[in-house]
Amino acid sequence: MEIINNLIALLFFPAGLFLLVLGLAYEWVDRKLIAQFQNRIGPRWFQPLADTVKLLAKEEVVPEGVNVALFKGLPVVALAGGLTAALYVPMAGLPSTYSFQGDLIVTLYLLSLLTLCMGLAGSNTMDRFSLIGATRTLTQLFSYEAPFMLALLGPAMAARSWQISEITAYTDGRWLILTQPLGFIVALIGLMGKLELPPFDAPEAETEIVAGAMTEYSGKGLVLFHLGKSAEMVIGLTLIAAFYLGGVANPLYFILKTLALLFIIAGLQSLLARLRIDQTVGLWWRYGVLLVLVQWLILIVGQRIIL
Amino acid sequence: MTNRKSENMQANGKSERFIVPIGPQHPALKEPEHFRFTVEGEIVTNAYVRLGYAHRGIEKATEQRNWVQTNYLLERICGICSHIHSTAYCLGVEKLAGVQVPPRALAIRTLVAELERIHSHMLWLGVAAHEAGFDTLFMYSWRDRETVMDILEQLTGNRVNYSANLLGGVKYDIDQEIADSILEGIDFLEERTRHYLEIVTTDALFLQRTRGVGVMTKTQAEVMRAVGPTARASGVTRDIRVEAPYAAYPQFPARITLATNGDVEARFVVRIEELFESHRLIREILANLPESDLRARFPRRIKPGETIIRVEAPRGELFYFIKSNGSDKPERVKVRTPTICNMSSVVKLAVGHQLADIPLILAGIDPCFSCNDRGVIITRRQNKPDLWTWEQLRQYGIGYYDGNNK
Amino acid sequence: MDMDTIFQTAQLLVEDMAEKIEKPDPDRMDVYMKNPQDLVSAAAGLRVKRLGYLAAITGLDPGVDMDVLEVLYHFCTASVTITLRFQLPKKSPSIPSLCEIIPGAEPFERELSEMFGIKVIGLPNPEHLYLPDDWIEGDYPLRKDFNRGTISV
Numbered sequence: 001m002e003i004i005n006n007l008i009a010l011l012f013f014p015a016g017l018f019l020l021v022l023g024l025a026y027e028w029v030d031r032k033l034i035a036q037f038q039n040r041i042g043p044r045w046f047q048p049l050a051d052t053v054k055l056l057a058k059e060e061v062v063p064e065g066v067n068v069a070l071f072k073g074l075p076v077v078a079l080a081g082g083l084t085a086a087l088y089v090p091m092a093g094l095p096s097t098y099s100f101q102g103d104l105i106v107t108l109y110l111l112s113l114l115t116l117c118m119g120l121a122g123s124n125t126m127d128r129f130s131l132i133g134a135t136r137t138l139t140q141l142f143s144y145e146a147p148f149m150l151a152l153l154g155p156a157m158a159a160r161s162w163q164i165s166e167i168t169a170y171t172d173g174r175w176l177i178l179t180q181p182l183g184f185i186v187a188l189i190g191l192m193g194k195l196e197l198p199p200f201d202a203p204e205a206e207t208e209i210v211a212g213a214m215t216e217y218s219g220k221g222l223v224l225f226h227l228g229k230s231a232e233m234v235i236g237l238t239l240i241a242a243f244y245l246g247g248v249a250n251p252l253y254f255i256l257k258t259l260a261l262l263f264i265i266a267g268l269q270s271l272l273a274r275l276r277i278d279q280t281v282g283l284w285w286r287y288g289v290l291l292v293l294v295q296w297l298i299l300i301v302g303q304r305i306i307l
Numbered sequence: 308m309t310n311r312k313s314e315n316m317q318a319n320g321k322s323e324r325f326i327v328p329i330g331p332q333h334p335a336l337k338e339p340e341h342f343r344f345t346v347e348g349e350i351v352t353n354a355y356v357r358l359g360y361a362h363r364g365i366e367k368a369t370e371q372r373n374w375v376q377t378n379y380l381l382e383r384i385c386g387i388c389s390h391i392h393s394t395a396y397c398l399g400v401e402k403l404a405g406v407q408v409p410p411r412a413l414a415i416r417t418l419v420a421e422l423e424r425i426h427s428h429m430l431w432l433g434v435a436a437h438e439a440g441f442d443t444l445f446m447y448s449w450r451d452r453e454t455v456m457d458i459l460e461q462l463t464g465n466r467v468n469y470s471a472n473l474l475g476g477v478k479y480d481i482d483q484e485i486a487d488s489i490l491e492g493i494d495f496l497e498e499r500t501r502h503y504l505e506i507v508t509t510d511a512l513f514l515q516r517t518r519g520v521g522v523m524t525k526t527q528a529e530v531m532r533a534v535g536p537t538a539r540a541s542g543v544t545r546d547i548r549v550e551a552p553y554a555a556y557p558q559f560p561a562r563i564t565l566a567t568n569g570d571v572e573a574r575f576v577v578r579i580e581e582l583f584e585s586h587r588l589i590r591e592i593l594a595n596l597p598e599s600d601l602r603a604r605f606p607r608r609i610k611p612g613e614t615i616i617r618v619e620a621p622r623g624e625l626f627y628f629i630k631s632n633g634s635d636k637p638e639r640v641k642v643r644t645p646t647i648c649n650m651s652s653v654v655k656l657a658v659g660h661q662l663a664d665i666p667l668i669l670a671g672i673d674p675c676f677s678c679n680d681r682g683v684i685i686t687r688r689q690n691k692p693d694l695w696t697w698e699q700l701r702q703y704g705i706g707y708y709d710g711n712n713k
Numbered sequence: 714m715d716m717d718t719i720f721q722t723a724q725l726l727v728e729d730m731a732e733k734i735e736k737p738d739p740d741r742m743d744v745y746m747k748n749p750q751d752l753v754s755a756a757a758g759l760r761v762k763r764l765g766y767l768a769a770i771t772g773l774d775p776g777v778d779m780d781v782l783e784v785l786y787h788f789c790t791a792s793v794t795i796t797l798r799f800q801l802p803k804k805s806p807s808i809p810s811l812c813e814i815i816p817g818a819e820p821f822e823r824e825l826s827e828m829f830g831i832k833v834i835g836l837p838n839p840e841h842l843y844l845p846d847d848w849i850e851g852d853y854p855l856r857k858d859f860n861r862g863t864i865s866v
Contacts, residue, residue: 038446128327132346132662198440199512207335207438207666209327273513274440276663277349358820359843367854402738532766532817551740551792615741615787615794617768626787628771643769643821651817 009098014091015083022092023230024048026237026262033266048230052223060219065126074121075217075224081113082231089238090168093254099165104156107164108149111235114228115141115194121225122213133212136203136277140193143281144200147288148190154183154295155243158303164242172247179302182295184244186288191236192265193284195229199272200280237261324353327662331360335438335666340674346662354657356650369640374400374609375474377637382468384642387430390416390423391620393472396640398553399616399629400474404609409599410555412476417555418592419462419471420618421585422489425496426455427621428578428585431673432503435575438666439516444506451499454492461485476602486593493586500582507575517572521656521668524569531652534645535623537672540577541569547619554618559591574671608635620645622673646674716740719764719793726758727797743796749808755797756786757814765790767811770821772829774857782806782829782856801831810835828855 010016027048035042062068088103090096096103115137122134156162158180159170177184193200204212211217214225241248241257248254275283324345331339339360345353365384369377378400382393394416401408429452436444456466463469463479471477481489507513523533528541538545547553548561564580566573611633618625623645632638649672656668720742724734727744730751735743746755759765765788773783786797799808810833811818822833823842830853833839841848853859 038443039450040446128325132327132349135348198442201440202663205440205663207440208663210334270443272441273436273444273510273516275512276516276661278661279515357842359841359845362843364854367859370857529766530816532815613737615738615796617789617794624768624789626769626789628769628785628787630773639771639773641769641771647820648817651819 009087010083014089014094014097015086019083019086019091019231019234020227023227023234024052026234026258027230029259029262030233030266030269033263034270037267037270052227055219055223055226058219060221061216063125063127063216066124066216070120070124072221074117074124075221075228078114078117078121079224079228079231081110081117082228082235085110085235086231088164089235090164090242090248091234091238091254093248093251095168096165099163102162104152104162104164104167107235107239108152111194111232112141112145114225114232117228118213118225121217121221122215125216127216129209129211129215130213132209133203133215136209137196137213139277140196140200140203140280143284144190144193144288147186147284147292148194150289150292150296151183151187151190152239152243154180154292154299157296157299164239168242168247171243172249175244175246177244180244180295180299182291182298184240186292186295187240187244188261188264189268190288191233191240192268193280194236195233197265198269199275201274202277202280205274234258329665335669337434338674342669344657344662344665349661349663351657351660351662351665354654356654358647358650366640366642369637371636373635374607374637377640378472378474379470381640381642382470382472384644386467387427388423388620388622388625389468390419390471391618391625392642393470394420394554395616395618395625395627396629397472397474398618399614399627400609400631400637401605402616403612403614403629403631404474404606406475406603406605408476408603409601410558410597411480411599412601412603413555414558414592414596415477415479415481415601416472417559418481418589419459419469419477420554421588421592422455422459422462423469424585424621425582426452426459427673428582429455431578431621431670432575435571435667435670435673436513438670439513441513444503444513447499448503451496454496458489458492461488473602473605475605476600478601480601481593481596486596489589489593493589497583497586500579500586504576504579507572507579514572516664516667517575518568518570520571520664521660521671522568522570523652523656525567527655528569528652531655532648533623533652533672534648535620535673536564536574536577536581537623537649537652539564540566540573542567545624547617547624551617553616555592558597559588559595561588571667571671578673608633622646623648646672650674716791716793719790719795722762723759723764723795726762726764727755730755740792741794741796743798745798745800749799749801752786752797752799753809753811753814756788756811759788759795760814763790764788765793765795767815767818767821768794770818770825772825772831772855774829774855777858780804782831784808784825784829784831786811805832806830807832807834809833810837812837827853829853830856 012018028043028045032042062071085107087097088099088107119134119138122130122137155171155176156167158176159167161167196203204214214222217225237258238248241261245257248257327344327346329342329344330336331341341357341360343355344351365380368380372380378393378396381396382389384392429448433445433448436448459469460466462485463471471479523541525542528538528543533541533543534545542565544563544565546563548556549563552560562584564577564584566577609631611631613630616627625645626643628641629637630639653669653672657665660668723742730746730748732745732747737743768787768789771785771787773785775781775783780803781800782803784799784801788795801808808831810822812822812835819837820842822836825831826833826836826839827841827844
């Protein structure tokens with residue numbers, strides 16, 4: 001029985017099929033919103049799905065001079081990382097499937113796996129655009145990762161636990177965005193950096209380096225990376241909504257709160273011009289980290305005073 | 308991939324260099340051209356450009372066409388500044404033939420040229436914003452550009468190659484209805500342009516990408532022979548409309564737009580402010596349109612002689628040298644387009660910048676590669692037939708890929 | 714500087730090197746130069762006196778039966794164009810490069826050399842600019858005797 005439950009959790013809900021479908025749906029919402037902000041019509045609802053099916057049906061070209069096992073294996077690992085992370089997150093308003101003390105850290109690292117895989121995949125090929133893209137991807141990873149993680153640790157400190165289920169139990173009904181606004185901002189912008197959305201899309205800036213680390217990927221490999229990214233977007237939005245926006249205790253809250261966050265992200269994407277990679281790094285280490293540390297200071301001092 | 312890599316390295320002689328090839332096919336380029344940037348990390352240390360991918364042999368082709376056909380051929384040098392090429396040619400040939408063009412025709416030519424400048428600059432604004440990763444500005448400016456495209460279509464029936472010019476005059480007249488819709492469109496565009504000027508001078512994130520990037524000093528601009536808005540952004544007073552007025556510019560004088568910083572931001576500002584100048588000129592021409600015929604009689608053969616004509620295309624000074632030998636065909640038509648002048652500045656400016664700034668610097672001169680590459684012939688390589696049938700082409704393609712997959 | 718001053722200064726500058734000086738249009742001055750070797754000094758003189766920037770280099774082939782090629786260097790300032798004209802023998806045409814004093818002349822000179830087969834001495838990078846790299850040696854498209862493979866219209 002337990003095996004069947006585990007299999008369901010892995011293949012259908014919360015990871016697996018459910019997450020993939022939700023990821024595609026959110027990708028569509030994101031694209032549609034940006035299109036509307038930019039005075040365009042935007043894609044129809046099934047466009048991300050159609051892209052996926054099309055790419056799956058296409059030939060996967062393996063370029064010369066790559067380690068074939070790595071080239072084919074990395075997309076799978078990247079997607080698996082994203083899907084595994086979903087097991088520890090309260091998806092769709094239901095409690096997380098698995099839970100243990102410290103699973104917040106594990107989840108955050110599982111989410112970074114995708115970026116690491118992209119960096120590796122880019123440096124695996126001999127293409128110049130891929131190599132530069134990979135360098136930029138990894139540079140960006142090291143700039144946003146610390147502030148993003150520290151921002152998500154703020155609620156953990158407030159809840160005095162590093163277990164996602166305990167934190168969400170604490171934040172349920174408590175809108176931490178009011179007490180930790182700086183942390184919320186850094187977390188949300190950090191998520192944009194993680195997803196390489198504009199203005200942090202230097203790693204895949206098409207006018208400079210075509211598709212960055214993904215340049216040599218086609219067909220299945222490409223679609224797996226894309227799916228991994230969509231899954232990561234859903235998980236990231238869920239985590240931020242659960243931690244900062246009063247919890248996602250039921251499916252309705254889950255949908256409303258994550259979509260509200262997505263709306264903000266889409267707005268920021270269409271408002272801002274792309275940053276150069278050195279500007280991105282400067283932004284995170286100069287302002288991102290500083291903001292989070294100020295937030296922590298306030299938090300710690302506040303807790304001392306209250307207790 | 309490996310093959311191409313070693314080939315590039317050999318061309319530069321040193322194998323440890325990291326070269327980023329941009330083009331002939333690349334998302335940053337809307338037309339085929341080849342650049343090679345040697346980078347150290349993100350910093351560009353050397354740049355190289357190879358032209359010729361859009362060569363169609365137009366200069367040679369003019370020798371086989373008569374004076375009238377050449378007009379239509381030259382209009383097709385460029386898809387964006389098509390009218391100005393034909394204007395330059397017509398003005399030159401009219402000068403050679405000693406034909407006096409009616410004033411109304413000259414005014415309409417100038418009007419279309421200014422409309423074309425608006426359409427070209429707005430197109431550039433969108434492209435440059437896209438290169439900087441600011442797609443929202445791209446989408447909005449191109450939406451608004453449709454207004455001027457519609458005006459041109461209403462006026463001439465075409466959106467790109469207007470073929471408004473004839474030797475000795477113009478084809479289309481402006482009546483009250485068209486004049487009203489032009490004025491209405493210009494009012495709308497002026498308001499939008501003001502908005503864009505505000506964006507490119509105040510948007511903090513966008514300014515990070517444009518301010519102080521690709522700086523070309525006034526001296527550099529003069530030495531590198533920059534022309535057009537690129538030169539004016541560096542404070543060089545060079546605008547043929549002002550220096551050597553042609554067509555109807557003596558009656559409707561244009562004012563020069565200058566900036567002093569010489570960076571990408573200044574190039575944005577100069578081009579956007581030129582839009583206001585174009586709006587003003589269009590209003591003035593429409594208000595004072597002279598009454599006359601649209602066309603003068605034009606001879607089929609033109610007496611021998613040479614002439615030089617310079618006009619201000621949207622991208623800068625356009626230079627035509629036309630030689631007639633007394634027949635119904637031109638002996639030689641030499642075209643020197645603005646982009647070729649500005650191209651050398653790109654190569655020099657790129658060095659020392661970040662790779663991420665290259666698309667913006669490149670876009671900063673508003674390159675037009677088809678203009679650049681008018682010159683030569685149909686491809687005739689060694690030991691290959693001149694013309695290929697479809698089947699031969701197909702076989703060549705199959706053979707090429709078979710050879711590469713071994 | 715008004716037009717007359719420009720013309721006068723230019724005339725003084727190039728008089729010694731010129732065979733004859735013509736003014737086909739009010740705003741143009743054609744200087745027929747005696748010796749191609751004078752190009753650099755004449756261009757340098759024009760630059761020092763600020764009599765224009767190099768606007769274009771035009772190559773001319775007067776005809777199949779003529780044994781010369783003409784090269785025109787157009788210098789423009791305001792509305793004035795000063796043209797230095799050189800006649801080169803078709804057998805072995807060569808002319809010194811201007812790149813030393815006018816770096817922007819490079820693309821023009823490369824075009825000139827590949828289209829007309831004029832050897833530009835001292836050109837830093839004599840590779841093809843427009844034509845394919847495997848273009849047939851000694852085949853110059855803008856010469857009048859080149860018309861094979863063209864379609865008549």
